[in-house]
Structures are given as C-alpha cells and as structure tokens.
Amino acid sequence: MPKPYPKEFRDDVVRVARNREPGVTLEQIATDFGVHPITLSKWMRRADTDEGGAEPATASEQENEVLRRAAAYLSQANLPKMMYPLVRELAAAAAPHRVPVAVTCRVLKLARQPYYRWLASPVTDTELAEAYRANALFDAHRNDPEFGHRFLADEARAAGEAMAERTAWKICRDNRWWSAFGKRRGRGKNVKVGPPVHDDRVKRDFNASGPNQLWLTDITEHATGEGKLYLCAVKDVYSGRIVGYSIDARMKSGLAVRALESAVARRGQVAGCVVHSDRGSQFRSRKSVVVLARHNMIGSMGRVGAAGDNAAMESFFALLQKNVLDRRAWATRQELRIAIVTWIERTYHRRRRQRRLARLTLVEYETIMTPLAALAA
CATH class of the missing domain: 3.30.420.10 (Ribonuclease H-like superfamily/Ribonuclease H)
Incomplete structure (x- = not known):
C-alpha cells in the first residue's frame, strides 16, 4: 500500500488548484503535480470540510491539551491561583480546543468551588499577562529548544504575546529555559559557527548510482x-x-x-x-x-x-x-x-x-x- 502524500504537499496542491487561472482545469493541476484527478478532488473536499468546522476533541485529547498548556503555568508563583486563568481560557476556547471546567480541574487536581470564587475576583492584569507570556515562551521553547530568549520573544510576539527582551529573559531565567546551544562566548568577526554534528561524507562528489543514495x-x-x-x-x-x-x-x-x-x-x-x-x-x-x-x-x-x-x-x-x-x-x-x-x-x-x-x-x-x-x- 503506497504511503500517503505529505500534508504540506497536499495543502500546496489544493492551494494551487483554488488559485488556478481561468481555463486551467483540475485535471491539468493534477497532472502537473503527479496525482490522480479524483485524488485532488478528494483533497479539495476534505479541505472544505476542515475549514467549515472541526470535530470536537476526544476526552483523551482534552486531557493532553490541559497538561500541555499547564506546563508553563505550573512554574509560576502563587499556585493554585495562577492556574485559574488557564481553566478559564480552556473553557472559553473555540472548538475543538474547548475543555470543560470539570475536566481541567480534574486533570490539574483543583477544586471547582475555589475556582468559581476566584472567577468572581480574579488575579490582577499584571499576573495574568505574565502567565500568558510564560505560556507563549514555553510553547516556542518546546518547538525550538535551540532558540535563545530573543528569538523566543519574537515567537511569542508572533503568537500575540508581545514583551520586552528583558522580560523574556527574566521569565526564561526563572524557568531555566536556556538555548540548547548554550551562551555565546564572544561577539564580532571572530565568533565561530557551531561545530558540525556530522562528518563530510560527500567531499564534493555529487554522484549516485541509484535513487535514495x-x-x-x-x-x-x-x-x-x-x-x-x-x-x-x-x-x-x-x-x-x-x-x-x-x-x-x-x-x-x-x-x-x-x-x-x-x-x-x-x-x-x-x-x-x-x-x-x-x-x-x-x-x-x-x-x-x-x-x-x-x-x-x-x-x-x-x-x-x-x-x-x-x-x-x-x-x-x-x-x-x-x-x-x-x-x-x-x-x-x-x-x-x-x-x-x-x-x-x-x-x-x-x-x-x-x-x-x-x-x-x-x-x-x-x-x-x-x-x-x-x-x-
């Protein structure tokens, strides 16, 4: 059984088909990308379905989402108070990311009554902003652990959580989110590129007797x-x-x-x-x-x-x-x-x-x- 096409490739073919010029048929697009016209039609219908609405998340997926989002909050001070914004955020999220309050409190082992009391008198805006910033930095660090605090701040800014580099550095320091490559020891022209993780096995000999060699x-x-x-x-x-x-x-x-x-x-x-x-x-x-x-x-x-x-x-x-x-x-x-x-x-x-x-x-x-x-x- 042939392997499925990569998702990015499928998305690109659908994107080209949707933006095709007048007179260009789906059959021609399918031929250009080496897929069957029926396959392309299925991809386009699936894309329309996905954009029209997503299936609700399963209970297991909800619990995993709670644990993932809680990782950054758990490192903050004044627990469990700093966890409550996460409970509120997950409960208000759009499908399929919405998680009921009961599920979140059960996974995090929080009592619901104190949460509802906090909801009537929540934390300050400053505390809430710090929690959201920490969450955005954590997501960026998990995706690219080689990034330093400046790049993590850029990623957080792109995710909608803008902050000063000094603020990002402080949060990263408190949570020990350091770059996997460590700190640079110098600046200027003499700074060296990181060491290779592989030897040069090619030596400029760009020849192969068969595919995938x-x-x-x-x-x-x-x-x-x-x-x-x-x-x-x-x-x-x-x-x-x-x-x-x-x-x-x-x-x-x-x-x-x-x-x-x-x-x-x-x-x-x-x-x-x-x-x-x-x-x-x-x-x-x-x-x-x-x-x-x-x-x-x-x-x-x-x-x-x-x-x-x-x-x-x-x-x-x-x-x-x-x-x-x-x-x-x-x-x-x-x-x-x-x-x-x-x-x-x-x-x-x-x-x-x-x-x-x-x-x-x-x-x-x-x-x-x-x-x-x-x-x-």
Missing part, C-alpha cells in the same frame, strides 16, 4: 511584501529531483525537519541514504539529528563558508532564483509559495529536459530507469 538539502529565502519566505528543499542527486520541501515564514529547525520528513514520506525506502547539508543551525539542531536516526539515514556536512561543498544544491537554487524568485516583485507569501511549488512540480520536474539525462525530464528519467522509485514518489 545521496540527498542534498539547503535553505533559501526571498522577500515579499509581507516579509521573507523561506524554502528548504531536498534534492536526490541521482536524478536531480526535488523529493521533499517545506516553506514557511520563519527559518526554524522545524523547516528542515518537515522538508526531510516530506522526502521520506514520498520516497519510501531511505535507510542508508546520505543527507548532505551545510552547517546551518537548522541542520545541526537536535530535531534534525533525531529524524535522521529515526529513518536510519546518514548525516553529512560541508565546511564553513565553502559553498562548493554543496554546489549541486546551490545550482538548483540559482535556477529557481532566475526562473521564479527574481522574475517580479511578490506582494504576498502565498503568491510566491504557489509560484515556487508550481514551478518545481510542473516545470522543473515534468517539462524541463536535461542533457545529462539524455534529454529526458526528471520524472521520465526516474520512470524509465527506476520504475519502483517512480511509483514510490
């Missing part, structure tokens, strides 16, 4: 009217095909992880595959190392400031820059995102013929040379 990955960025958009792509050296990618408004470790997970989901058998990158913090993060180990893949990293160590990936980004990114100004991130994924899936994979592949497209080459790999994709 050597993948290259890197991140590029481009400005839009709404701010920067970041693309992390994974390229199979054997054919040159982009086997996975992820696009986001922030360049966090999750961007690299999602791109790699997308590639694994689309290619199937990847054990023993070498994944080569530069020494960016996204690729040195604990999350990236863990995902490689989980799929029995081998990490590889080039040297600092040596673009040639990942030249085959840089050549793809140069092509993308010329054909898409620099073609015009992009007003929104979604507009640029649609252009990127459409060019990759339709033009780069299925229309652009390459001399080194006997003038075949990337999809044609994989279909002829490795039928099983093509089916897995």
